[in-house]
Amino acid sequence: MLRRKLVMFVLATCMFLSACHSSQKEDAMTSIRIGISLYRGDDTFINNIRSLVEEKAKEYERENGIKVILDIQDAKGNQNTQNNQVERFISLGCDVLCINPVDRMDASTIIDKAMTAGVPVVFFNRQPVEEDMNRWDQLYYIGVDAKETAILQGKMVVDLYQEQPQAVDLNGDGVVSYVLLEGETSHQDSLIRTQWSIQTLKNGGVPIEKITGGIANWERSQASALMEQWLLSYPDTIELVVSNNDDMALGAIDALERAQSTTKVNVIGIDGTTPGLEALESGKLLGTVSANKELYASAIVELAASCVLGEELPKEYPLTDEKYYWTPQEIIIHRIE
């Protein structure tokens, strides 16, 4: 008799506790708070994504009736600042973190803090190393497949060369002389973009010859300074500028304009940023590879929300290895009349 009473008492307690727990969960479902830290707020591509994330969060709010609070911070290229921001997000009760890491090799501190607090993390744009990503099943990554990007960048020149060789081999000497503008060495995409873009040009039968190259850390001003120097060192020689992103491609265009060069130079970039697309429209940029930024931003919001609500991610966002979402990309090229 006493044992039965004891069992009943334990059961009633369990039911009471579970009811309390589920009602708490239901409360939490009326709003989601997302902490977003950007590696640098002045990066054009990241800024585009940031604006779209704000837009998509409002769309999500309207469609699902769940309030979405975004706390967006700029880490200004400092990993310590970003770590502090993560700590603050957690102490403010953010339900999920969306992190664009400053140093992709040093995501472990963020992961440690998030794991301790039980807050899922969606990394984007700069992919943490695999060992870090495998530490917890609540870590995700959204980005573009760098190899695919590079192949598309190379392919746009290959296709143009096959259609109109004179549009690529501008001086008609049978060799396309190019210079290369590379992003940060610590970013996973820099090496891959460089390697596969050039490989695709070679495989596609474009007779390329590298004049020189340099690291401009994704920045327009640094690329512009490098290009200015190259234009002086190799006058009337450069036919193609292969850039790891649009900002650096625009830097090269700035240098060409400053030099008031009459010799045409083709410039190709990656990212499809707003200024990049404007330059493409005016014919200054030959082409770019653009990730579907709408989908990119939607995936960040949807994945973050599904982590919090414990729901499955909508089918439009298939995850590779249950962790990685690769955003589709396309070539955008300026049509030469």
Add this chain to the structure above:
Amino acid sequence: MIGRRGKVLLLLYGMFLVLLFLMCSTDLIIREPEKEIYQIAVIIEDVRSDQYSNFRKGMDQAAVEFNADVHFITLYEKADAIQQMELMEREQQDDADALIVVPADEERVPAKQMGIPVILLRPRRMVEAEEGSVIIEYERMGEQLALEMLEDASPNCSVLILTGQGRQSAMDNLFLEGANKVFIDNGYNVQTIVKDQSNGFRDDLENIVNWDNKKALILAVDPESLTEAAGILADNPDIEKKVQGLYGRGSTLPILNYLDRGQIAGVCVTDEFSVGYLCVRTAIRELEGDRYQPPIVMTSYYIEKKDLRDPAYEKLLFPIE
């Protein structure tokens, strides 16, 4: 050998230590001062927050200093007063302690009665009580900018005014009113260009190239239009040649970059970092019982490229967090 009495004393001592430990660890003796974290919601009048970067920096600084949790809310549609008032209600229901509101319109939003302190970032001085407000006088800013523009104007100039699409915020309207007044008083004909949904200002600005012997003096009413127009000038040297000067307001990084590169001739700015900081500080003070704080009126400054490296303006334009 410990006697019975000794054992009892030892036991009592042990119990005393345990009790002491429990009292300390549960704050019974040493009580940590409780820090209240104030929840403050900032509701702006726009759909995007890009123009508020320095404001947000100031707001974040104050949030850290005054122990506040500040979050930023944008509207679904620009200058939608009804939605803004709904969001004010929603935030109050969601336990916000105070609101900072950039009113989408001048009448309905400031008049809305709320049960929590509301700090308004007003676009002009009002006749009625305006305690706890931070004021930027946009009409005066428009006048100030138009006067500076006319100083640079050559006799064969035509004034073009660029405005965004659809509903405009109170600050855009007042800024335009102020500028228009100066142009009309000085006998200038003003042509207003409204942003086109698909091409923005591109087509209209490209038409300037066909003007005979005339140059355009352009005023962009809002920071977004200014950034777009500057981008078009940067891409089209032919248009740029026909433009006497492009002017506007705002201190975002793209605007300052265009000012530095010469596509923008001059802008009116306020110390947005301080505006953000002061709004949060005013809210906190009100929450702590200071109900009648006098309004804070911000000064606006006209700056050109040469002022960008002036230390006085540098601090204002590029605040360090």
